[in-house]
Amino acid sequence: MRQPIDAYVLSKCGYVSLFAVRSGYRFRNFVREDFTMWERITEKLKILSDAAKYDVSCASSGGKRKNENKGLGNSANSGICHAYTEDGRCVSLLKILLTNFCIFDCAYCVSRKSNDIKRAAFTVQEVVDLTINFYRRNYIEGLFLSSGIFTNADYTMERLVLIAKKLRTEHNFHGYIHLKAIPGASPELLREAGLYADRLSINIEMPTEQGLKLLAPDKNREDMIRPMNYLKTEIQQYKEEIVKFKKTPAFAPAGQSTQMVVGATQETDLQVLYTANHFYKKMQMKRVYYSGYVPISTDNRLPAIGTPVPMIRENRLYQADWLLRFYSFNVNELISPEQPLLDLDIDPKLSWALRNLSIFPLDINKAELPLIKRIPGIGVSSALKIVAARKFRKLNWEHLKKMGIALNRARYFITCNSPDFEIKDYQPQQIKQFILTKGNSKYENTFSQQIPLF
């Protein structure tokens, strides 16, 4: 009787060398058919992991699935089983497409039907086996599964759901699962997906409806909004019920997220952030991801090949997004119709502070917490530390330094109990120049991509 593939070996250089080792057989006993199967799966992995790299919405923050029945894996919401790159991308999930066949022809997408590329599709069982084998060997901590749309939305969604279902019910898998919900899929399938996946996401694709019409005329924004609304209601209901009934089955406990392609059309950062803000407020999105368009086509509706969106634009959008969610900023404070693009030289918080110099300097020993959080160089946890520590002593430069505050930026906006702080009547442009010449941006020279499997 044929034995299942038993091991996948990850080489030190980070590339996967895939060896099918049959239980009970020595390596030299491999037969031709094993190699054929191995080669076929390797080839599919190459194609479908590469196609998945354009999707950036795979951070697993917020997932919590406790392993109670000696099952496989454990997902926690504190990030213990995920690794994040500096720019917020998660690299520890097996990130693949079920298939890169697609009936649609979205101009910005590498899987569009008119693109002349190699196509491949996994079977449901192949994805299940890969996930389990990779997980057992500690190469991954979960699965991020997306797909091109073949036949129709429900046909594709059914297969995605089946993979998650098999992992949970047949393999007792408790690792993190992020499924892409296919726009236009039926509520029944979305409901089932929510029961097995930690997070579901539906990509909004373009920041505006006009952008979507221009580049993906076959697609309908309503097909994305309707399932998002459905998920919002179900997630909300789950959150309410779990408080009353402990045994309520989990429904997408890590919430839903979405992704926008930035820079494929002319939308400004103002439009991008308005759209993101709308989804946070109206759809209770856990995250909105921004994916800088990588020119892959000579289509004249798109930016030319060789002119990718600068990585720094993505970073600035993520920083602004962070300020909206955790620092109580609103979009109008960060960006305006008169200046609809974020400053690429400096982060949005510093940019805001320079436009509002009249409220500074703030006395760090007296200022209210919400204002302290708005000081460049001071994050939420540092602000809380300041408020807690100043109950016991007047804070000076040394205390602030020990708390990890970025004084190269903060020093221009605060006063404290220290003679070293000499506030001068600087102009915004001067402060910007001082900071740019003295400090190093933490985003400088960082560009991380999905780690290649091969």
Ligand code: SF4
């Ligand atoms: S539907 Fe999705 S996979 Fe298909 S072409 Fe459009 S963006 Fe690409």
